[in-house]
Amino acid sequence: SAVISQKPSRDICQRGTSLTIQCQVDSQVTMMFWYRQQPGQSLTLIATANQGSEATYESGFVIDKFPISRPNLTFSTLTVSNMSPEDSSIYLCSVLDNSGVASGDTQYFGPGTRLTVL
């Protein structure tokens, strides 16, 4: 399975600032995803990061607030812009591993970035 790392693991930020979260995977993958997990909640998909093209955002999420880059098949960044306390969440990167033809595709997750906005 793919091994995924995220940086930073946690951060405390001031209102109005921006934070860029990095996601690195140890193998080339076609699809990478960004999720938000608000305190005590389940996961909500923010967007799918597409290599070489703009990210595909889910309803309720916009590029101006959550710009995403995907410069190659092993790396992506998510920026949380103009932060407010409501943005305090865990942000998770995941990848689609479709190398298991017999076992089907699987999403694997990074360790997450715990963001607190004051």
Next chain:
Amino acid sequence: AQSVTQPDIHITVSEGASLELRCNYSYGATPYLFWYVQSPGQGLQLLLKYFSGDTLVQGIKGFEAEFKRSQSSFNLRKPSVHWSDAAEYFCAVGPGANNLFFGTGTRLTVIP
């Protein structure tokens, strides 16, 4: 539209006891089904998945799950719980692994 229900927000079991976490889904066709576990401060770790074939699926850490089409369920089981199993468990469903909808999670507490 697809949806996932995990009816139990919080479950407490004694160490060594058996465990069953419930997951019901709504989806028109046979979905991809997953169970993930999230320990405090950690990301999600895949426990097991179903997408076709044998409806009883074995996973890591001694977990298993059974896909029951007639009940639209994919309940997670473990015969003997260990203290290290205390975590949050998420069921996920989708038409494929690239399009998953997650349940709200079940928090498991294990008492000695």
